Amino acid sequence: MGLTKTEIFTEEQNQMAALLKAMAHPARIAILQRILKSNTCICGDLVEELGLAQATISQHLKELKNAGIIQGTIEGVSICYCIEPKTWKLLQNQLGDFFASYKGEQNCC
Amino acid sequence: MGLTKTEIFTEEQNQMAALLKAMAHPARIAILQRILKSNTCICGDLVEELGLAQATISQHLKELKNAGIIQGTIEGVSICYCIEPKTWKLLQNQLGDFFASYKGEQNCC
DNA sequence: TTTATATATCGTAATATTGCGATATATAAT
């Protein structure tokens, strides 16, 4: 087929997968790192700093925005992007719990 | 085009994206949750518990294995899967740092 | 109002992912 069977998974599993997927691209990691560094970031700066076309950057920003990971505000002619705190903290906690639940190598194979 | 321009990103960005991508599917989240819960997991159990065909589960396991997130050991006729501690801790630390580097909503837009 | 600048959207080609039936492989039991 070619489409994920979301209906057989829990809401939490689908949500976590969607958020991870939104982050799972080197360009989007780079964009987030850039935003984390200066708290804020104008779209145009990314086009210069990463080596991707403007349309491509815009598309990556859209994906991060659709996932709720970043938010954008109109600032004159340009648009200022920054982290969406709610989703950020949610994912931070979810992933924190997820990774911490590993009990180590005992009884492993 | 349709292929990621890995050459313009850092090794770290590419690696992190690859690991996140391997986890970014509800079935693979479910598989990891199952392994985390009982430390270990036989492939056949997953086929029963999740509602996916044996070929599909096997493919998801392969992706997690290729990414280095899990490891498999032959155990008689079946195969026992468990977490690969090194990669797990690496990703845990990387993501921990990444999320913690968010300085909050000050100077945001 | 016209022009310049910044960003978004459209359309498209190349490639990747998802899921599964069919089949291959590999170990254990008879």
Place this chain on the structure above:
DNA sequence: ATTATATATCGCAATATTACGATATATAAA
């Protein structure tokens, strides 16, 4: 050696992603 069981791989169809040129839109300046 044959048979049963568990897992992997192949091949394929449907769909999604990636990247980008071209174009649309929207704000600011002249």
